[in-house]
Amino acid sequence: MNITPEKLDEIIRIVHLAGIEIIKIYKKKVTKKYKSDNTPVTNADIRANDIICKGLKLHFPEISIVSEEQIKKGKAAKKFWLVDPLDGTKEFLKGNGEFTVNIGLIENKKPVFGIIYMPTKNKLYFTKDKKSYFSKLSKKGQPTNIRKIKVKKRNKNIVILSRSHSLAKSEIEKAKKMIFRRFNANKIIRSGSSIKLCYIAHGLANVYPRFGTTMEWDTAAGDAILRFAGGRIRTLDRKILCYGKKNFKNTSFIARS
Ligand SMILES: [Mg+2]
Secondary structure, three states, X not given: OOOOHHHHHHHHHHHHHHHHHHHHHHHOOOOEEEOOOOOEEEHHHHHHHHHHHHHHHHHOOOOEEEEOOEOOOOOOOOEEEEEEEEEOHHHHHHOOOOOEEEEEEEEOOEEEEEEEEEOOOOEEEEEEOOEEEXXXXXXXXXXXXXXXXXXOOOOOEEEEEEOOOOXXXXXXXXXXXXXXXXXXXXXXXXXXXXXXXXXXHOOOOOEEEEOOOEEHHHHHHHHHHHHHOOOEEEEOXXXXXXXXXXXXXXXXXXXXX
């Protein structure tokens, strides 16, 4: 599906607005509770979810929405949005700023569009006509200095790992050596949230291994941005990650430039 430039502007407006509301809560009053799967949800997740779902319904009434905060039961539609209104809730609660707003569009099990906004840094990644772009959003929400991005190959890879999954100090050196060997790497960087996939798309890292379960809304937008920048996410049996799976669950995967 082609998203027209006018519709893309609307989607940018939606993530910007969600970002503004998240930052307001970030600076003032975060309230938190735990969901049935024992992960935290805050008033910012809920508020951003409302804004995004309302906006998408208004501009794309024909496309169904699956959101982290509004999970649909049953089989996935042929075409649907995957929304994570606030990815990196743990980072949000820690106050380190590494959280993002994510909207991905799935068609025939593939991500065909993605947008990720990091409101603390005004960083915006999005796709358009099967290419990926980076820009900064102005205070008014206008993208400035839009640049096309591509993955960057290296002789020795840079591995990017999650921030919130930490190892004991004694284990770090051992794990490092293993990771360097396994991924032909000589450097490890860490970051929270879906921005890791954007960093590979942007040429700042090469490999992001993620072991364990993630949800499709965690990866859909970043997957689109990575694919159209020349990278791929594969499962451990080397299949390209697909969407609309049972309960919208991803298995372990490795994203690469
Ligand atoms: Mg979330």
